Amino acid sequence: MQVIKYVFQPHGDARGQLIALEELRDIPFRIRRVYYMYDTGEGVVRGKHAHKSLEQILVCIHGSCKVRLDNGQEQKIVPLEKPYEGLYVGSNMWREMFDFSPDAVLMVLASELYDEADYVRSYEDFLNMVQESKNANEEQG
Numbered sequence: 001m002q003v004i005k006y007v008f009q010p011h012g013d014a015r016g017q018l019i020a021l022e023e024l025r026d027i028p029f030r031i032r033r034v035y036y037m038y039d040t041g042e043g044v045v046r047g048k049h050a051h052k053s054l055e056q057i058l059v060c061i062h063g064s065c066k067v068r069l070d071n072g073q074e075q076k077i078v079p080l081e082k083p084y085e086g087l088y089v090g091s092n093m094w095r096e097m098f099d100f101s102p103d104a105v106l107m108v109l110a111s112e113l114y115d116e117a118d119y120v121r122s123y124e125d126f127l128n129m130v131q132e133s134k135n136a137n138e139e140q141g
Contacts, residue, residue, distance in 0.1 A: 001071050003078055004088040006057065019084055021109070028088070029055050029111040036061070036107040040100040047095045050120040050129075055111040057086040058097070063104030070094035072130030080106070092133065094126050 008026055010017045023031045037046060047067075058067060060080035067078045071093055078087055086109075089095050097106060112118065120126045 001069065001074050001076055003069065003076055005078070006086040006088065008059075008084045008086060010084050017083075021086075027057055027086075027109055031109050032112050033110040033114060034107065035110070036105055037097070037100075038062075038105045040065075040104060040106075042100075042102075044098070044100065046097040046100075046106075048121070048123075050094045050126045051091050052118050052120065052129075053091045053112070054115075054118050055091060056089045057109040058089060059083065059086045059107045059109070061105050061107050063101035064099075065097055065101065065104050065106055066099040068094075068096040068098065070096075072127055092130065094120075094123065 006026070008019045008021060010019055012018060021027055021031075023029065040046065058080060061083045064079065064081040067080060067087055067089075069076050069078060069089065080087060100106070120129060
């Protein structure tokens with residue numbers, strides 16, 4: 001499994017730092033929705049789902065957290081600790097965000113508006129979807 005992290009260009013001086021993000025330039029898709037999580041309690045795991053077509057970039061703009069990525073065959077844990085790093089999470093990828101620092105703010109840039117039909121909320125359903133996709137690719141190739 002390939003983990004794709006973007007390092008965004010900070011611009012700053014004695015006054016502080018600034019990160020500017022532009023769709024189709026710094027972000028590989030059109031940004032249709034932005035949301036963020038904060039005040040996440042100790043021991044809480046967020047996410048626990050996959051998307052059928054949505055793409056996302058996760059940026060921990062304050063504090064830190066970890067993201068478990070799972071493509072149905074392998075898992076990787078990716079720390080997010082710098083406000084200038086973004087983690088790309090594509091479709092058909094199970095994600096769980098956890099180990100939030102008390103001050104963590106996790107911002108998510110999404111390629112589509114909210115659509116409940118795009119969510120796969122059961123891990124078993126996710127594994128079935130991955131297997132069906134693999135079988136379809138093998139039949140084509």
